[in-house]
Amino acid sequence: MADAKPMAFAGSLMDRADNIRANPGQLAALMNFKARLLNLDGLMPVFDDQGALTWGTLADAPENADLVFLGLLDGVARFAAVPEEGAEGTAYSQPQVWQAMQRMQPADLAIYGGARSLVDWHARHRFCARCGQPTQIAKGGWQRNCAACEAQHFPRTDPVTIMLVENDDRLMLGRGLGWPEGRYSALAGFVEPGETIEEAVAREVFEESGIRVRDVRYIASQPWPFPSQLMMGCHAMADDDALTIDTTELADVRWFTREEVAAAVAGDGLFLPPPPHAIARHLIDWWLSR
């Protein structure tokens, strides 16, 4: 994807150093006074005066908190502590999350997003889904093990398709229930077991809008840490434009002309476009620039 702007939450400079995760001796040796702990307030970042992420030492971690190994940055081992509680709800439902996002530089955003997904997963997965017993952190936080039934559990990353559907040089955009007034964005949905990316796109579009699509094409992806999605941005063509909206999921779906989309992105249109941090905005910018 030819794109001048960085994709929010991508481009982390952290070296994940996965060889260290599986080496308990090496990992323990890194957990010394030089190691740095990402300062978090629950799941929220703690900024300095310039809006940069701040780092403490492992001594700052709450007593008995599990520590996850994020990797190496500037040659220094980086960790984050698992908070008491995980998150609930989407990013849209948490205004303080959007405010924090807007303050952060791209490099910080990528580190924070990856760390947030990981510690949030631990906070919501302290027990074994197979047998119900407590699990223990393993491999520097990239695994949890159950001593009772020997099951191994891994952090989730949920693949989601998000798509621009095009007909006659117009884009299909929709509004979720409870979204900010006037906002329209790309339709999206989770990939389910038993389908390809392209099949998931076609199913979601049909379910939500009644439109059949063809020529589904992958454009770009984005890690989205609310809680841990892999957003896979696609483009698809539609031959028909007669909408049948799934009103249990969406407040509205409409076709917008190229001029209407351009005006909205310029801040002077019929609707509010998706915010710059969302991959939907990247997809729309890509479409406008073609």
Added chain:
Amino acid sequence: MADAKPMAFAGSLMDRADNIRANPGQLAALMNFKARLLNLDGLMPVFDDQGALTWGTLADAPENADLVFLGLLDGVARFAAVPEEGAEGTAYSQPQVWQAMQRMQPADLAIYGGARSLVDWHARHRFCARCGQPTQIAKGGWQRNCAACEAQHFPRTDPVTIMLVENDDRLMLGRGLGWPEGRYSALAGFVEPGETIEEAVAREVFEESGIRVRDVRYIASQPWPFPSQLMMGCHAMADDDALTIDTTELADVRWFTREEVAAAVAGDGLFLPPPPHAIARHLIDWWLSR
């Protein structure tokens, strides 16, 4: 992806009918004598004499087994029962799985794969990962709810990158530990929280082979039901060819010329190519046909 052969496990003709899942009355009404239950022996398919999937009625389900709603096929509601135990290990470690796969027609394979992923997930997720209490099946099997802490849990689909790395018209292929003698295939690895598809490809290739790649390009995807991966096939270019193999994960990595790869696929080469059901084979066929 221009490809004459169907992608194994893709192309299901089942209508997932997601509107029915969320409608308990409609779902209950469909669970009548006309509904069909996929015959499974544990997680294995039960074939007729022609190697086709067989279907019974809901009366055939084990007592107290959870039933998942697969969707509508030929206008008939289709279900599968959650077995006592889920699966462990990769497909490569289960020869009976490969034998069953090879008997099945593409349409059956797609239905079986989707059903297997779903019932296997239920069998391994009867308890709440958040609080350890038993969970209850919901939405026709597309969700589990915890009555104790009100957490909702959803079937997993784990995104995996699998990639052909090219240098000077040669392909990098590797052998996993314990693989069948002589087999080489594409490198692969799970996408982790906090990275894009393209970043995951670059990280995995570097970790496993020491090679830096550029120009990562998505080619095709495949649902892989052992237990529930979304395989995302990519192509990437390498400028360098000096390998540093991660021997904790791989038995070998090598560069093969176009002629060597073509000979292997023709059944007369230096190595065994990935089997036809694997997306790696599709990627190799795509590369050879370019």
